[in-house]
Amino acid sequence: EVQLLESGGGLEQPGGSLRLSCAASGFTFSSYAMSWVRQAPGKGLEWVSTISGSSGGTFYADSVKGRFTISRDNSKNTVHLQMNSLRAEDTAVYYCAKMGYGSGWFREGYDYWGQGTLVTVSS
Amino acid sequence: QTVVTQEPSFSVSPGGTVTLTCGLSSGSVSATYYPSWYQQTPGQAPRTLIYSTNTRSSGVPDRFSGSILGNKAALTITGAQADDESDYYCVLYMGSGISVFGGGTKLTVL
Numbered sequence: 001e002v003q004l005l006e007s008g009g010g011l012e013q014p015g016g017s018l019r020l021s022c023a024a025s026g027f028t029f030s031s032y033a034m035s036w037v038r039q040a041p042g043k044g045l046e047w048v049s050t051i052s053g054s055s056g057g058t059f060y061a062d063s064v065k066g067r068f069t070i071s072r073d074n075s076k077n078t079v080h081l082q083m084n085s086l087r088a089e090d091t092a093v094y095y096c097a098k099m100g101y102g103s104g105w106f107r108e109g110y111d112y113w114g115q116g117t118l119v120t121v122s123s
Numbered sequence: 124q125t126v127v128t129q130e131p132s133f134s135v136s137p138g139g140t141v142t143l144t145c146g147l148s149s150g151s152v153s154a155t156y157y158p159s160w161y162q163q164t165p166g167q168a169p170r171t172l173i174y175s176t177n178t179r180s181s182g183v184p185d186r187f188s189g190s191i192l193g194n195k196a197a198l199t200i201t202g203a204q205a206d207d208e209s210d211y212y213c214v215l216y217m218g219s220g221i222s223v224f225g226g227g228t229k230l231t232v233l
Contacts, residue, residue: 037224044226045161045169050220058220059219062124106222107174109174110169110171110214111171112171
């Protein structure tokens with residue numbers, strides 16, 4: 001059974017940093033792309049970042065480019081999102097999501113989701 | 124900046140059929156955008172319904188189907204049930220690793 005468990009959310013001041021983690025199990029982690037998707041209070045879903053499984057290529061939404069860094073530790077089946085220079089508009093529930101296999105990872109959308117971790121940016 | 128468009132809201136009668144759409148502010152949606160669809164109820168994580176235009180995710184009933192209709196991706200729900208009342212989101216793959224969510228459609232079953 002695929003399981004994704006996010007952690008690391010909390011309250012942080014504007015300009016601060018947080019590191020989110022997502023522990024994965026139930027599949028061959030290193031072969032699959034992983035993404036972070038967020039949802040601001042009362043708003044829709046927004047793609048944040050993806051890291052491929054095959055090449056480890058990384059991709060970012062314009063809204064977080066240069067401030068957030070996605071990484072993965074295949075030995076620990078974990079994906080991280082390092083969030084720097086946080087802004088009030090980064091306040092959201094952050095979901096970890098599993099994507100597809102190998103070089104065609106984008107064809108299969110997000111097939112499994114974690115329960116999310118809340119990030120609040122406020123002074 | 125490309126915007127993915129969805130109807131903000133839609134209503135359907137129990138037992139009825141509804142088609143939600145997913146378009147582009149500029150251009151047409153085709154299978155090469157690998158459209159996918161997600162259902163979300165308040166306070167819950169999204170649930171995957173459809174990926175790659177028309178492939179149902181594991182465990183999704185065949186009441187849910189995906190297609191390309193004209194210049195948009197479409198999600199059709201037949202035999203609507205009360206627990207289909209949810210928010211529905213589409214995602215399009217724009218290439219170069221970039222995905223864009225639509226704004227979501229709030230579906231009411233009444």
